Amino acid sequence: MTRNGIWFWSGAALFLAACLLMTQLVGNQYPFFAAYVILQFMVLAVAWSILGGYAGYVNFGTSAFFGIGVYTAVFLVKEFGAPLPVQIAVAAAIGALMGFLLGLLTLRMQGIFFSIATIALTIVIETTITNWRYVGGAAGIQLQRPPVIEPFHSYVQLLFFVQALLVVLAIAISRFIHNSWIGRGLQALRDDELAAECTGVPTLRLKLVACVISGALMCAAGAPAAMYLQYADPASAFNLNYSVSVLAMSLIGGTAHWAGPVIGAIVLGTTQQLLTVTISSEVNVLILGVMLVLFVVGAPEGIIGLVRKLRTWRGGGRA
Amino acid sequence: MTAVETPQPLLRIAALTKRLGGFTALDNVSVEIRPGERFGLIGPNGSGKTTLINCISGAFRTEPGTVLFRDEDITRLPPHTRTRRGIARSFQIPRPFRSMTVAENLMVGLDFAAHELVSESRRRDTMMSILTRMGLETKANVPATKLSQVELRKMELARAMATHPKLLISDEAMAGLSSSEVDEVLDLLMSFAREDITIIMIEHIMQAVMRFSDRVMCLDAGKIIALGTPAEVMADRRVQEAYLGT
Numbered sequence: 001m002t003r004n005g006i007w008f009w010s011g012a013a014l015f016l017a018a019c020l021l022m023t024q025l026v027g028n029q030y031p032f033f034a035a036y037v038i039l040q041f042m043v044l045a046v047a048w049s050i051l052g053g054y055a056g057y058v059n060f061g062t063s064a065f066f067g068i069g070v071y072t073a074v075f076l077v078k079e080f081g082a083p084l085p086v087q088i089a090v091a092a093a094i095g096a097l098m099g100f101l102l103g104l105l106t107l108r109m110q111g112i113f114f115s116i117a118t119i120a121l122t123i124v125i126e127t128t129i130t131n132w133r134y135v136g137g138a139a140g141i142q143l144q145r146p147p148v149i150e151p152f153h154s155y156v157q158l159l160f161f162v163q164a165l166l167v168v169l170a171i172a173i174s175r176f177i178h179n180s181w182i183g184r185g186l187q188a189l190r191d192d193e194l195a196a197e198c199t200g201v202p203t204l205r206l207k208l209v210a211c212v213i214s215g216a217l218m219c220a221a222g223a224p225a226a227m228y229l230q231y232a233d234p235a236s237a238f239n240l241n242y243s244v245s246v247l248a249m250s251l252i253g254g255t256a257h258w259a260g261p262v263i264g265a266i267v268l269g270t271t272q273q274l275l276t277v278t279i280s281s282e283v284n285v286l287i288l289g290v291m292l293v294l295f296v297v298g299a300p301e302g303i304i305g306l307v308r309k310l311r312t313w314r315g316g317g318r319a
Numbered sequence: 320m321t322a323v324e325t326p327q328p329l330l331r332i333a334a335l336t337k338r339l340g341g342f343t344a345l346d347n348v349s350v351e352i353r354p355g356e357r358f359g360l361i362g363p364n365g366s367g368k369t370t371l372i373n374c375i376s377g378a379f380r381t382e383p384g385t386v387l388f389r390d391e392d393i394t395r396l397p398p399h400t401r402t403r404r405g406i407a408r409s410f411q412i413p414r415p416f417r418s419m420t421v422a423e424n425l426m427v428g429l430d431f432a433a434h435e436l437v438s439e440s441r442r443r444d445t446m447m448s449i450l451t452r453m454g455l456e457t458k459a460n461v462p463a464t465k466l467s468q469v470e471l472r473k474m475e476l477a478r479a480m481a482t483h484p485k486l487l488i489s490d491e492a493m494a495g496l497s498s499s500e501v502d503e504v505l506d507l508l509m510s511f512a513r514e515d516i517t518i519i520m521i522e523h524i525m526q527a528v529m530r531f532s533d534r535v536m537c538l539d540a541g542k543i544i545a546l547g548t549p550a551e552v553m554a555d556r557r558v559q560e561a562y563l564g565t
Contacts, residue, residue, distance in 0.1 A: 181430040184423065184426060184427055185427065185431060187416065187418060187419065188416050188419070190418070191415075191416040191417050191418050191419070192414045192415075192416060192417075194378055195410065195414040195415075195416065196399075196416070196427070197377070197378075197397065197398035197399045197402070198376055198378070198398050198399075198402055198407070198408055199399075199402060199427050199428045199431065199432065199478060199479075199481075199482060200399050200402040200403050200427075200432030200482050201399055201427060202400075202431070203399065256418070
């Protein structure tokens with residue numbers, strides 16, 4: 001393992017240990033409730049940026065994948081009483097398949113046309129679920145949480161830790177892609193698709209790979225949300241807010257590095273949680289918009305880009 | 320010259336027609352290019368030179384017409400497969416990967432098209448040796464966007480060379496360069512040709528075409544109007560008319 005790899009995996013282990021310790025020491029349930037949402041957005045933002053950041057294909061269908069994750073869990077619980085790991089695994093498999101099909105249908109389109117197609121997908125899927133009585137239809141469905149497993153004191157704590165595991169998994173995958181030939185190929189096709197093809201990059205195949213991985217992770221992130229809320233309805237599971245927030249987090253963090261969406265999700269997710277408590281959940285959306293505009297104008301390459309610029313500026317000053 | 324001794328063509332284009340909307344950019348073009356040949360492609364603006372290159376490299380689908388490379392029909396293959404089989408190109412207007420350094424630009428070609436170089440370190444060595452040859456070794460870690468015009472042109476050729484081509488297509492790699500820079504690029508192309516890389520060179524600078532080519536083909540309005548040795552083509556009345564408009 002490289003030195004970078006050792007640092008990364010020690011950091012990941014430390015993070016998980018801290019999460020586990022938190023469940024043992026903190027009695028108040030609210031921090032877990034809030035942190036779960038931030039972790040969930042971390043997974044979504046990291047997953048989004050595999051296609052949206054590395055390959056430059058802006059996907060507005062995050063909510064479609066997230067919602068399918070939620071409803072996969074709902075179906076599995078209602079039909080088979082499936083445990084949480086099964087819900088997540090099956091959701092990931094369905095997300096991968098969905099990513100593959102979406103990719104086949106839409107990845108030949110470029111730029112804004114791809115984005116429009118992903119919005120259309122969201123609407124089609126939401127409409128389908130709304131008309132599916134078995135999973136509750138438009139009215140939604142109530143779910144019963146299973147008993148909590150040791151060493152956790154509540155089901156929300158369990159979900160919080162599971163989502164933390166998903167965060168580590170998502171970041172590890174994203175980091176692997178970023179550092180591998182896949183990442184280099186995606187970066188090349190983002191810069192110039194024809195030049196990439198003529199340099200030997202199988203652009204369609206790489207975009208499909210990105211779409212499949214991204215879709216699988218998004219669906220996996222959505223699966224535990226059913227038990228988190230103990231309720232699911234199409235309007236909130238497929239809420240366009242997921243798509244917009246995740247896009248904003250990735251862009252604000254910066255898409256050039258795997259750490260960008262992680263930072264973006266922490267900053268924006270935390271701000272949103274604080275605002276929800278202190279002012280109102282409606283102000284969230286306003287702040288999101290304002291921050292997005294500020295970053296697009298002031299730091300188009302996000303926080304990561306800003307840090308890099310500061311570093312070179314400082315380096316230049318010293319020299 | 321090897322070109323005369325080997326009868327089997329490397330690239331065979333047969334009855335190629337390409338319509339762009341209502342405009343016929345290439346009209347029933349047939350030509351064979353021999354292994355090791357230095358082939359000059361000339362013609363006035365809009366005569367179909369770049370369209371022909373796009374059909375060979377796979378950027379355009381052709382119908383009707385076939386493209387055979389080393390006796391294999393590649394007409395339906397996507398560009399990346401053609402690159403892996405040995406067809407590389409540069410672009411008339413340079414298309415670098417802008418978010419990458421010069422070294423990374425080359426690594427894309429090495430990662431995806433040079434199968435025989437298994438280990439990362441061997442690919443890096445090859446990358447550095449190509450850059451050194453191009454006189455770009457000091458620019459390895461410079462972002463592609465920071466290059467000068469001549470450096471950008473060289474990097475395009477270097478990136479194409481990184482894919483280990485058997486056929487290299489240079490699309491106006493010398494446009495807008497000073498005369499000493501033209502010589503520099505021409506020398507590089509000559510040195511590639513000495514390594515048995517077949518080269519198709521599109522160029523407007525006649526002196527360069529004359530010096531470089533074994534054979535020259537002139538296109539006008541999508542049709543071949545002359546094909547032969549540089550001297551023959553230059554002496555052709557139709558070529559002179561096409562260029563001078565008389």
